[in-house]
Amino acid sequence: MEPGSVKIVDRLSAVEAIKRLNEEDLLFLNELIVERLKLISQARATGLMARFSLGDRVSFQTPNGRELEGRVLRLNKKTVSVVTDEGQWNVSPALLHLVQP
Numbered sequence: 090m091e092p093g094s095v096k097i098v099d100r101l102s103a104v105e106a107i108k109r110l111n112e113e114d115l116l117f118l119n120e121l122i123v124e125r126l127k128l129i130s131q132a133r134a135t136g137l138m139a140r141f142s143l144g145d146r147v148s149f150q151t152p153n154g155r156e157l158e159g160r161v162l163r164l165n166k167k168t169v170s171v172v173t174d175e176g177q178w179n180v181s182p183a184l185l186h187l188v189q190p
Contacts, residue, residue: 134167137182141169146188149180158188 110118141147145161149171159173168179 131167134182138164138169140187141182141185146190147171147185148188149178149184149186151178 107115107118141161141164143161143163146158147161147169148156148158150156157171157173157175157178159171159178161169162172162177163170165179167181169182169185171178171180171185
């Protein structure tokens with residue numbers, strides 16, 4: 090378990106508590122959960138992006154299965170801009186691999 094995380098010991102009790110919430114409370118809880126998931130996703134992307142620097146040579150697989158190589162042009166909020174011979178791509182850092190010189 091990660092530092093600072095909380096484990097729900099009794100999930101059944103949590104489910105029962107949620108079942109008793111009214112619509113307003115459920116919408117509020119939903120907003121909290123969505124914001125927390127966005128924060129976790131962004132932190133994960135930031136951690137993955139730390140592996141890359143501008144100018145790094147990287148490879149990735151296109152949606153149709155082709156393997157492309159290019160250079161890191163920019164580190165965006167959630168993606169990495171990569172310039173290839175075929176143009177510019179915005180790629181999730183989880184899909185990129187450093188190419189050894």
